[in-house]
Amino acid sequence: MSAAEATRPVIRKTALNAVHRQMGAKMVEFNGWDMPVEYPSAGGIIAEHNAVRTGVGIFDVSHMGDIRLHGSEALAAVQHISMNDASRLAIGQAQYSAMLYPQGTFVDDVIVHRLGEDDYLLVINAGTREKDVNWVRDNTRQFNCKVENLSDDFTQIAIQGPKGVDLLQKLTDADLSGVKFYWVTRGTLAFHEKSMRKYLQDILIARTGYTAEDGFEIYVPADEPTSAMVWNAILEAGKEFGVVPCGLGARNTLRLEGKLPLYGHEISDTINVWEAGLDRFCKMEKPEFVGRAALEEAKSAGVERTLVGLEMVERGIARDGYKVLDDSGREIGYVTSGSYAPFLKKNIALAYVPPEFGSVGSTVKVEIRGQGVRVQVVATPFYRRPKKT
Amino acid sequence: MSYPADFKYTKEHEWIKSDGKTATIGITDYAQGSLGDIVFVDLPKAGAEIAAGKTFGSVESVKAVSDLYAPASGTVTEVNGELATAPEKINKDAHGSWMVKLTLKNPGELSGLLSAADYEKFVAEESGH
Numbered sequence: 001m002s003a004a005e006a007t008r009p010v011i012r013k014t015a016l017n018a019v020h021r022q023m024g025a026k027m028v029e030f031n032g033w034d035m036p037v038e039y040p041s042a043g044g045i046i047a048e049h050n051a052v053r054t055g056v057g058i059f060d061v062s063h064m065g066d067i068r069l070h071g072s073e074a075l076a077a078v079q080h081i082s083m084n085d086a087s088r089l090a091i092g093q094a095q096y097s098a099m100l101y102p103q104g105t106f107v108d109d110v111i112v113h114r115l116g117e118d119d120y121l122l123v124i125n126a127g128t129r130e131k132d133v134n135w136v137r138d139n140t141r142q143f144n145c146k147v148e149n150l151s152d153d154f155t156q157i158a159i160q161g162p163k164g165v166d167l168l169q170k171l172t173d174a175d176l177s178g179v180k181f182y183w184v185t186r187g188t189l190a191f192h193e194k195s196m197r198k199y200l201q202d203i204l205i206a207r208t209g210y211t212a213e214d215g216f217e218i219y220v221p222a223d224e225p226t227s228a229m230v231w232n233a234i235l236e237a238g239k240e241f242g243v244v245p246c247g248l249g250a251r252n253t254l255r256l257e258g259k260l261p262l263y264g265h266e267i268s269d270t271i272n273v274w275e276a277g278l279d280r281f282c283k284m285e286k287p288e289f290v291g292r293a294a295l296e297e298a299k300s301a302g303v304e305r306t307l308v309g310l311e312m313v314e315r316g317i318a319r320d321g322y323k324v325l326d327d328s329g330r331e332i333g334y335v336t337s338g339s340y341a342p343f344l345k346k347n348i349a350l351a352y353v354p355p356e357f358g359s360v361g362s363t364v365k366v367e368i369r370g371q372g373v374r375v376q377v378v379a380t381p382f383y384r385r386p387k388k389t
Numbered sequence: 390m391s392y393p394a395d396f397k398y399t400k401e402h403e404w405i406k407s408d409g410k411t412a413t414i415g416i417t418d419y420a421q422g423s424l425g426d427i428v429f430v431d432l433p434k435a436g437a438e439i440a441a442g443k444t445f446g447s448v449e450s451v452k453a454v455s456d457l458y459a460p461a462s463g464t465v466t467e468v469n470g471e472l473a474t475a476p477e478k479i480n481k482d483a484h485g486s487w488m489v490k491l492t493l494k495n496p497g498e499l500s501g502l503l504s505a506a507d508y509e510k511f512v513a514e515e516s517g518h
Contacts, residue, residue, distance in 0.1 A: 026425070037452065038425055045451040046426045249425070249452050315473070317429050317449050340428035340451050347429070369431075369447065 014062035015155050015227035025247060031127030033063040036247035048250035049342040052211050053383075056161035057246035058234055061210075061217065062227075063126035065151035067136050070119040073143035078120050081139050081290055082112055083273065085283040089114035094182045094208055096281050098273070099135060100291025104298055106267040106276075108132050111208055113184050121150075121204075123217075125263045139290060155227035159234060160215030160254075162385075163241040168216050170237045172205065179207045181214065189220070191233040198229065210251060212258020213385055250342075257341050257383035259309065259350065265320060265336040266307055266350055272298055275352065277307050305333060305352040309380035310366070316373040318349035318366040324357075325365040325372050332357055335366060341382060348382050349375070392417065393484055397460065397499050398508035404484060405460040407499055412461060413490050416448060418483040419512045424450040427479045430472045432457075432488055437465045439491065441498050446488070448479070461498045463491035 011034045020027065025036035038045045051057045069077050078086040084097035091114055099107040108128040113121040124132040133149045140147055159168050169176050174187025184206040191198045200220060209215035220230050235243055252262070261267045266276055273282045273295055284292065284299075310318060318338035323331050338349030349366070357364055360379050365372035396404040402420035406413045421427060429449040439445040439459040446457040467490040472478065479486045493499075503511060 040422070040425075044426045046428075253451060315429075316431070317454075319454060340449075342426075342451065 012063070014060055015222050015224045016060045016062065016231055018224070019228050019231055020060065020245075023245060025245070028248070030248055031063070031125075033126055035063060036060065036245070038247040038249045039245045042244040042246070045247070045249035045253065046342040048244055048246040049253050051242065051244040052161040052213055052215075052246060052250065052254055053343045054162070055242045056159065056163040056167050056215075056238055057244050057250065058231070058238070059158040059160065059246050059251055060155070060231070061158050061251075062155045062222065064156055065124040065126065065129035065132060065149070066154055066156075066219070067122040067124060067133060068115075068120070068148040068150050069122070069136070069140065069145050070116070070148075071143070071145040072118055074118040074120055074145045077140040077143040077145040078112060078122075079286065079289060080143070081136060082110065082122075083282040083289055083291065084112065085286055086112055086114065086120065091116060092184050094184055094206060096182075098267070098278065098281065099132065100273070100289070100295075101269060102290055102294060104272040104291040104294035105269050106263065106271060106273075107135050107269070108263055109261060109267060109278075111206075113206060115184065115204075118145075123156075128263055153222055154219040155222045155230070156217055156219055157231060157234065158209055158211075158215060158217045160209045160211040160213050160246075162214055163243075164213075164215040167234065167238045167241050167243060168205070168218070171233060172203075174205055176205070176207075176216070179205070181207050183207055189218070189230065191229055193229055193233070200226070200230070210260055211254040212260060212381060212383055213254070252337075253339050253342055256337050256339055256348065256350070257344060257381065259381035262337060271352075272303075274298055274303050275305055275307065303355060306355045306358045307336070308351055308353055308358045309378045309382055310335075310338075310349040310351055310364075310375040311378045311382075312347035312349075312366075313363065313374040313376050316366070316368045316371075317347045318351070318368065318373075318375060323367040324351050324353050325367055326357065327365070329365075329372055332364065338366075344382055346382075348378075350380075392505040392509055394505045396484070396505060397502035398505065398511075399458060399460045399502060400511060401456075401458040402512075403458060403460050405499065405502065407461070407493065407496065409493075409496050411466070411490060411492055412463065412499075413487045414460060415487045416457070416479065416483055417508070417512075419516075420455075421480050421483040423516075424448065424453055424455060426451050427476045430476045430479070430488065432468050432472070433465050435465050435468055439463060439465060439489075441495075448476075457488070460502055461491075461496075462494040464494070465489050465491050
């Protein structure tokens with residue numbers, strides 16, 4: 001065996017891996033995980049994307065990590081490492097936040113759930129799992145607070161789309177109409193399997209997601225039989241709503257239409273909060289958190305680049321990493337994410353440009369295969385879900 | 390999927406149909422399947438010269454950008470404009486959705502391409518079946 005082979009990282013699999021393969025999913029490696037990118041049998045990325053916008057789709061998001069902090073100083077610990085204000089959370093409430101380096105750049109973005117009095121759950125990205133767990137451990141030692149890595153304990157399934165609530169309600173006794181967006185409840189899930197009635201008790205059900213749509217994320221035990229039973233039961237119960245399984249391809253285009261950041265693209269260890277435009281999740285009125293001092297300085301210095309939404313005016317698709325040019329062809333920035341947007345039926349992108357190029361309505365260019373192609377700066381998010389009437 | 394016996398194929402998954410003087414080029418059913426939903430096609434204009442083995446355009450799915458390689462050299466005489474507004478036609482009928490027509494510069498080049506049977510064998514190996 002060569003040295004290269006000896007150090008080759010192991011590709012990780014979720015408990016639903018065999019189920020995805022059985023369903024004919026196209027698999028890709030994503031951040032060290034073998035994950036479905038699309039299900040051709042469900043119609044592929046565009047069909048999956050539009051099912052979530054108009055009906056319901058389900059995703060295996062078990063590659064996401066979970067860190068629990070509990071103990072008498074759990075709140076103080078969370079407040080120290082998270083830029084949002086966790087003291088505002090009621091029990092059962094969740095908030096979007098981020099963990100920052102002292103220089104005000106991103107360790108990762110997270111969802112902070114308050115599960116109990118001194119009990120918090122941070123849901124983190126797959127690609128940053130180990131880094132995040134170490135970061136949380138190293139930066140909360142001074143607090144009376146236990147840090148548990150629960151990442152391998154859960155199969156996390158996202159049920160997303162306007163019909164997600166009706167689908168999930170068929171399977172649980174929890175009253176989902178009483179769970180507001182970014183709130184969490186616990187409930188029993190009930191399934192029929194081979195004429196047996198099976199129950200999973202005390203399951204965490206969060207009204208959260210990464211699709212810019214209404215939806216839920218449920219956390220079930222990570223063993224393969226349970227995971228497969230739950231996945232199949234959701235697909236079965238969802239037939240009347242036209243449910244489709246969705247892969248990472250649709251997950252990416254859905255989050256892009258909603259301008260939800262992706263680590264390594266819109267946010268990273270070299271991009272700060274102000275540049276990323278995540279001001280409203282960063283509570284500078286908190287006296288202290290890691291990154292705060294640097295952010296205060298950065299605020300008074302002003303940003304040199306800002307994240308903007310782009311829409312192609314001329315033919316072409318701006319992709320991640322493409323250069324943004326001014327009219328004279330000078331490089332002024334770069335694309336962080338870009339794709340055909342299946343619901344909006346437009347070619348859209350997010351990019352960092354100097355603030356003077358960021359006003360909505362102005363045009364710049366993106367270099368596509370050596371050609372400057374005209375794009376317009378547009379308001380974001382590109383897509384906002386319709387308000388319920 | 391059957392690959393028409395009167396086409397020739399490249400290992401980059403283009404097909405070419407020729408009468409010896411002129412030719413029609415597209416991508417194979419295997420290519421459309423592995424790309425997924427095609428949302429954009431970038432093709433040369435009529436009059437452009439393309440060279441065997443060199444890129445002459447690109448095709449993009451939601452996820453991926455893929456270069457198109459010319460199976461043969463020649464001058465583009467016609468471009469399938471329909472694909473600019475309806476690129477998904479390639480997903481529905483890859484072997485019927487031609488991209489460009491050309492006048493061949495050196496018809497002998499085609500003899501180096503794969504037959505339908507050889508191409509089928511090639512993709513079976515590539516996809517591990």
